[in-house]
Amino acid sequence: MNRRQFVRTAAGAAALLATQRRAYGYAVSPSVPKFNDPLPMFGADIPILSPNTTRYPGADYYEIVAGAFRQQLSSGLPATGSRLYGYADANAPNFRALGGAIIARKGTPVRIKYSSQLPAQHIIPFDPTIPMGPGIVGAEQNRIAIHLHGGLVPWASDGGPFHWVSPTGAVVGSSNVNWLHNDANALTNDLFYPNDQSSRFMWYHDHAIGTTRTSAYAGLATGYLITDAADDIVDAAYPLAGGKTFILVFQDKVFYNPARDPGFGNVAGPTTLNGAAAGDLWYPYIYEKAIWKMQGNAKAAPIPSAIPEMFGDTMLVNSRVFPTVSVDKGAYRIRTLNACNARFLNLKFVYADASGKEPLGGYLAPTVAPVNAWMIGTEGGLLPNPVQIFNQGRPLNPANLIPWLQAPAERSDMIVDFSQCASNSKVLLYNDAPAPYPVGAPVFDFYPGAAGNPGAAGIQPGTGPNTRTIMQFAVGAAAGLPAALPGLAGANPVLPTVPDPLNGGLKLAANVINGIAVNPVAKEITLNESFDAFGRLEQLVGTNISIGKGQFGRRYMDPATETVQYGSIEIWNVYNLTADVHPMHFHLFNCMVLRRRLFRSFNGTPAWAGLGRGPDPGEDGWKETIKMWPGECTTIAVFVEHPMPAGKYTRDAGGRPQVVVPQAPIGGVSQPPQTSTLPASPRPGINGDEYVYHCHILEHEEHDMMRPLVAR
């Protein structure tokens, strides 16, 4: 049985029934011209915060506020702008989409105090019926929790689901502890990031339970870059004009078009949207049976309702709709982030036709542009060696049609060489990943004449909606930098691996690595699909122990089942019993892909279908967001480092980590340092340090594909 056959026979592909839509169906965005607007650049158009370096000597200190604002995201959208959420410097708030980015240096801690100015009512319909834990009510739709995605940080600064605070700080989630503040007005809204990680492109985004998917969609997300000496060498080889950092953040959105959905501005139920205007963000709020599977004779879902996956119809890069950027005929270092809620991106470079806006050769057989591209890093930093992704625009391995498939939350660090492209040509960044991935539903694929999409007739060439033509590179005539690949060997060491002839793929090279014994007991994890009390699809994570009726899936609020030890190496086997690829994201630790292996059936143990295969190209470094394919067991090696290692941070009598915080002088009088001790999580049943792991399809994460991760 191959992957596709499994998908066909599996018990529940998420969205296969899309043959008709209601008036308020999915393609509601107005037509917006493509490639008219310049690509915003981080550091120029998108604010990068400046640290206060004197408040806590030796650390970069930031005060960040989350707020609502309006900004025009396309010259083709109303000048009044779209209503958005974002981050800004709390002392001089200048809210811009994706604003509040941070550049950190390895070895220099970052401290953050954060607060919320969000409105009491969310700008995206709020569904209180998905699990949110005790004591959380709709009036706290403005709560926030800042999670540093990819950060090796003490658990109390992880910004997990229950780390949220309300705007005044008067109400906090049950995981919030006050350990860094020693002043009289102690609040629990501060964070400590040690930054003892190699260079890597991370991001921080909201993670408050019940509003993660909607607050991230509304805009609470931006970049967080750690640099180090190895990174400097790469940057020196690829300087960009003005010293700007070439980052591409991809998002799919829907912009409200009142002609298509008159009801959106006044959604019945717990939330009304207080006058959503044309051009504001639109988000699905009705569980449409015509699109989503529903259990048997289930009663109607509430309105507004959570939905299984949010797919936009209009693509943004760096907060701009279908932008364009001029490049020389040379090589660039480009870091990317898929910040879509649910959409996978299978990226490639294609030539544009004479209009410059549509793919030459059409949508089904676009003409590749002769771009050479190498991946040099992913979520966990630099790879052991550069991996060529495209040769003259074509996959290096002709059988691999998805060499640059980016799931939500995945990042890539790329060297992209336009030198072989025709002078003054237009090159489009093109995506043909089905949505949901990998089966796909035509209703979520937007381009002129899109087969099977009932909204395609309204899509004209040169305009959105469109989810295939993401952005345009306007290639000039001048020669640029050569693609001189950096030597990466030794910059970011990985665990040693060897081929595993018994199982296929790779295995760790030894039972003891760097003095650490590999835990001989692997963790057995399952990814599951089920239905909730309303008959709605829900995704779950479980172990290989049945909880009855052959079901393995557990909910986030169920007791923790995964505990890891600091300073350990473990093997996790994750069996995907669903029909979707799930990008599983692990807080706290990085991991390495060892093997993916098909199984025919799973009843607690797998019946294998042959040997497994090793990691895909570009997966041979550290990762924290890993694609888990349907019908496969993905085996990963997990390295659990302590975010505050004993050699650098002291311990109290009970063995709890401490951070000694230098204090700035007050009125010229030097102040003694303060010692802050990190407590264990107060949440019942955790009995240790509390993290989570979850699918990074945000609608899956919140309903309910997330589990506690306990570290001790």
Ligand SMILES: [Cu+2]
């Ligand atoms: Cu998922």
